[in-house]
Amino acid sequence: MAIIAPSLLSANFLTLQKDCDMLNASVADWFHLDVMDGRFVPNISFGPMLVEFMSSATTKFCDVHLMIEEPERYAEAFKKAGADNLTVHLEACKHLHRNIQQIKSLGMQAGVAINPHTPVESLADVLGDIDLVCMMSVNPGFGGQTFIPRTLHKIEALRRMIDDNHLQVKIEIDGGVTLQNAPDIIKAGADVLVAGNTVFKSPDPTATIAALKAI
Ligand code: DX5
Ligand code: ZN
Numbered sequence: 001m002a003i004i005a006p007s008l009l010s011a012n013f014l015t016l017q018k019d020c021d022m023l024n025a026s027v028a029d030w031f032h033l034d035v036m037d038g039r040f041v042p043n044i045s046f047g048p049m050l051v052e053f054m055s056s057a058t059t060k061f062c063d064v065h066l067m068i069e070e071p072e073r074y075a076e077a078f079k080k081a082g083a084d085n086l087t088v089h090l091e092a093c094k095h096l097h098r099n100i101q102q103i104k105s106l107g108m109q110a111g112v113a114i115n116p117h118t119p120v121e122s123l124a125d126v127l128g129d130i131d132l133v134c135m136m137s138v139n140p141g142f143g144g145q146t147f148i149p150r151t152l153h154k155i156e157a158l159r160r161m162i163d164d165n166h167l168q169v170k171i172e173i174d175g176g177v178t179l180q181n182a183p184d185i186i187k188a189g190a191d192v193l194v195a196g197n198t199v200f201k202s203p204d205p206t207a208t209i210a211a212l213k214a215i
Contacts, residue, residue, distance in 0.1 A: 002186050004212050005030035005063050005172070006205075007196035008054060009045060010143045019200070020057035026209040030061040030085075032174070032194045034143075035078075037068035040092045041141035048074065048081040055082025063192075065113060065174065067140045068092065072099055079106045087111030087134045090118060100129050111172070115140065116148050120158040130169055132192070133158060137185075138175030143196040147176030152188045159189030179208070182215045 006028050011019040023031055033051050038044040055062040064083040068074065071088040078086055086108045093099045096112065103110040111132035112123060116139060123133060135154060138145035155171060162169050172192035173185050182193055193212060202208040 001213065002182075002190065002215065003029040003170070003172075003192040004209055005032040005192055005194045006199040006209060007032040007034060007143065007174075007194050008200075009034045010196035010200035012200075016054065017057060019205075020054060022205055023209075024059050026206045027213045028060060028209045030063045030192070031058055032063045032065060032196075033083075035064060035066050035068060036141060040069045040089060041067045043141045048077040051078060051083065052081035061085070063087070063111075063172075065111075065134060065194075066092075067113075072102055075099075075102050075106055075108075079108055083108055085109040085111050085132060087113050087132065089113045089115070089140070090122060091115055096126060097129070100126060104129075113140070113174070116151065120154050120161060123158070124161070127161060127165065127167060127169055132170045132172055134172045134174050134194075135190075136175055137173050137177070140175070144201075145176055147178070147181050152184060155185065155188035155190055177212075179211055179215075182212055186215060 036043045036045040062084045065087045069092050086103045088099050100110045109131040113134035137147050137151040170191040173190045174194040177193050177195045178198050199205050
């Protein structure tokens, strides 16, 4: 059964408490928080302060996805804000191995995100050091985009790399996940489904989370 990680980026920020309560009462396993700096990605979202509010309002595993340059400057702040997993982008890190060590030494799980153009083979030399690969299935920066079909081949290839090396790394798929494409994504080998619009723009988010979980 896949881990379901609703992305709060698509929530209504005027009524965040309501959405956090909904998540707590749902079968969601994690909640996914998207931090954007307006430099690595064109959009700006929120920082450690809001992550702290949200992490203290939910009882679920706090999965923080940093779409920012120089993430080493903020790793400690996100640990203090309640992050259980901290994901950095391979394309944003000059010293990715060092970034991973920093996250682990702060006591968080470490994730590495890759953009749609980045081949999974680029992860070969860090795969043994991380807990999660966040595979972007849209170009990062905005919710509500369309899933890039080629991602399915990348999931299969990464699944083979992980299994051939007897690793426990989770494959998380982020962007454009719907009730329609989730079965194929899971079949290809994904462990974690991030879902923003599919959950929060649906008439009954709790039921949509349950439907994703049931796949
Ligand atoms: C996009 C973010 C995603 C986003 C997904 O840059 O990383 O986590 O919230 O939103 P949907 O599921 O609407 O594509
Ligand atoms: Zn994300």
